[in-house]
Amino acid sequence: MRQADKMSDRVEKLMLDLFDIEAVKFGDFTLKSGIQSPIYFDLRVIVSYPVIMNEVAELLWETTKTSGAKFATVCGVPYTALPLATLMSAHHDVPMLIRRKEAKDYGTKKMIEGKFEPGSSCLIVEDVVTSGSSVKETAESLESVGLVVTDAVVLLDREQGGKQKLREAGIALQSICGTSQLLRILRKHEKIPESVAEQVRDFVRNNTFPPSQEPPVKKSRKILSYRERGDLCQHPVAKQLFGIMESKKSNLAVSADLCTTAQILKLADEVGPHICMLKTHVDIISDFSAEFVQSLTELANRHEFLIFEDRKFADIGSTVQHQYRDGLFQIADWAHLINAHSLPGAGVLEGLKQVGLGKQRACLLIAEMSSQGNLATGEYTKATVKMAEEHQDFVVGFISQSQLSDNPAFIHMTPGVQLSGLGDGLGQQYVSPWDAVVTRRADVIIVGRGVYKDPDPATAAQSYQTAAFQAYQHRLTN
Numbered sequence: 001m002r003q004a005d006k007m008s009d010r011v012e013k014l015m016l017d018l019f020d021i022e023a024v025k026f027g028d029f030t031l032k033s034g035i036q037s038p039i040y041f042d043l044r045v046i047v048s049y050p051v052i053m054n055e056v057a058e059l060l061w062e063t064t065k066t067s068g069a070k071f072a073t074v075c076g077v078p079y080t081a082l083p084l085a086t087l088m089s090a091h092h093d094v095p096m097l098i099r100r101k102e103a104k105d106y107g108t109k110k111m112i113e114g115k116f117e118p119g120s121s122c123l124i125v126e127d128v129v130t131s132g133s134s135v136k137e138t139a140e141s142l143e144s145v146g147l148v149v150t151d152a153v154v155l156l157d158r159e160q161g162g163k164q165k166l167r168e169a170g171i172a173l174q175s176i177c178g179t180s181q182l183l184r185i186l187r188k189h190e191k192i193p194e195s196v197a198e199q200v201r202d203f204v205r206n207n208t209f210p211p212s213q214e215p216p217v218k219k220s221r222k223i224l225s226y227r228e229r230g231d232l233c234q235h236p237v238a239k240q241l242f243g244i245m246e247s248k249k250s251n252l253a254v255s256a257d258l259c260t261t262a263q264i265l266k267l268a269d270e271v272g273p274h275i276c277m278l279k280t281h282v283d284i285i286s287d288f289s290a291e292f293v294q295s296l297t298e299l300a301n302r303h304e305f306l307i308f309e310d311r312k313f314a315d316i317g318s319t320v321q322h323q324y325r326d327g328l329f330q331i332a333d334w335a336h337l338i339n340a341h342s343l344p345g346a347g348v349l350e351g352l353k354q355v356g357l358g359k360q361r362a363c364l365l366i367a368e369m370s371s372q373g374n375l376a377t378g379e380y381t382k383a384t385v386k387m388a389e390e391h392q393d394f395v396v397g398f399i400s401q402s403q404l405s406d407n408p409a410f411i412h413m414t415p416g417v418q419l420s421g422l423g424d425g426l427g428q429q430y431v432s433p434w435d436a437v438v439t440r441r442a443d444v445i446i447v448g449r450g451v452y453k454d455p456d457p458a459t460a461a462q463s464y465q466t467a468a469f470q471a472y473q474h475r476l477t478n
């Protein structure tokens with residue numbers, strides 16, 4: 001049986017169950033608005049039928065997922081939809097928020113209970129929609145604390161104009177079932193006579209809220225500036241990086257893939273005023289020394305940039321601890337940031353963390369790569385993001401080719417960027433600074449040969465700085 005057929009069979013069975021438990025009634029009812037209605041939905045009763053409750057919550061979830069809606073939290077409109085949102089949250093591991101009807105007059109006086117990131121999105125869950133006003137009220141409460149509401153899902157849409165009203169308010173409403181489909185199902189199973197069905201259709205036709213003449217509100221997630229995102233960060237390195245990016249107007253990291261300390265120090269001094277970060281590959285340096293580390297640190301302090309050692313740790317926790325702390329390079333002593341592959345599992349982070357956290361160091365996870373045919377895609381990338389979310393005390397973002405998380409504290413850093421050139425013949429693939437920042441939503445671009453191979457690296461760095469920062473400013477305002 002096709003997925004769509006299975007779904008409609010389940011909806012049909014659910015509507016018959018709702019009829020049997022008298023959650024759907026026919027007669028003469030006075031609605032909250034004072035209007036007389038031949039149909040009444042009393043979905044409060046479903047709390048007494050756990051199997052039905054579960055099925056409603058599952059169908060709400062599947063309806064939302066089929067629509068492609070993206071959200072970080074769910075919130076039920078009080079009170080009937082509260083347990084439905086709770087089931088969706090618990091079964092699908094998505095955090096829930098609770099909207100109070102009145103603010104407490106003691107303690108925190110919060111209207112919205114639960115943890116959320118400002119700027120993140122929340123799905124509203126409702127039992128019945130008539131005019132859409134309860135969903136709208138809930139959306140306004142959520143938006144007053146910085147959340148974004150673009151989607152809502154409801155069990156039953158009375159089809160009296162609520163969907164249109166919500167669309168005008170910038171909220172897309174999905175429903176499991178509408179009045180017309182409900183009537184068709186009940187007629188098919190001869191639960192109600194045709195005269196009653198016709199009476200309800202008449203009522204709906206004559207009691208529909210007219211659409212307004214205003215064009216629909218266009219909503220989008222509020223784009224936060226680097227400064228605002230720095231304020232939201234817990235990790236000192238992430239905070240410092242966002243601060244540098246904002247004050248130097250630079251979201252450019254230069255990759256100093258050079259093989260002598262003299263070349264690297266010269267480059268760092270030349271490009272220093274234009275960058276927020278210098279990236280190294282310490283294992284390609286032929287004359288590494290403690291003096292080099294000292295000079296590089298002095299340049300980082302003078303020009304205000306962070307040092308990122310692109311070591312790409314990828315071993316078991318115990319080995320990476322040694323690689324990070326010991327040996328010739330003693331990376332943990334001088335690199336503000338390092339990166340790691342998620343391939344070995346969370347142990348790689350546990351190992352690195354034990355060395356790095358005490359020194360206030362941070363880590364980026366490699367979630368996607370720029371090279372042709374790489375395997376860091378799909379489920380691997382998703383699992384990497386999950387790992388980052390679970391280690392936010394140490395992981396401050398990703399090496400990636402696209403925006404992977406809505407969490408504004410995570411920094412997305414994108415290599416494979418050049419103003420001209422599509423590749424290097426060895427698998428590297430390039431995009432422009434504009435594409436990286438605007439299309440792929442990179443926070444920081446990483447440029448190597450585009451800068452250090454240029455006869456005038458300082459001017460080249462300035463060009464990349466301007467291009468990438470202008471792209472970020474465009475993103476902020478569009």
Ligand SMILES: O=c1ccn([C@@H]2O[C@H](COP(=O)(O)O)[C@@H](O)[C@H]2O)c(=O)[nH]1
Binds near residue numbers: 371449
């Ligand atoms: O997916 C990745 C991860 C890391 N890199 C590194 O970035 C620079 C890019 O140098 P270009 O000269 O600009 O190509 C280099 O150090 C890589 O090791 C990457 O390119 N892609």
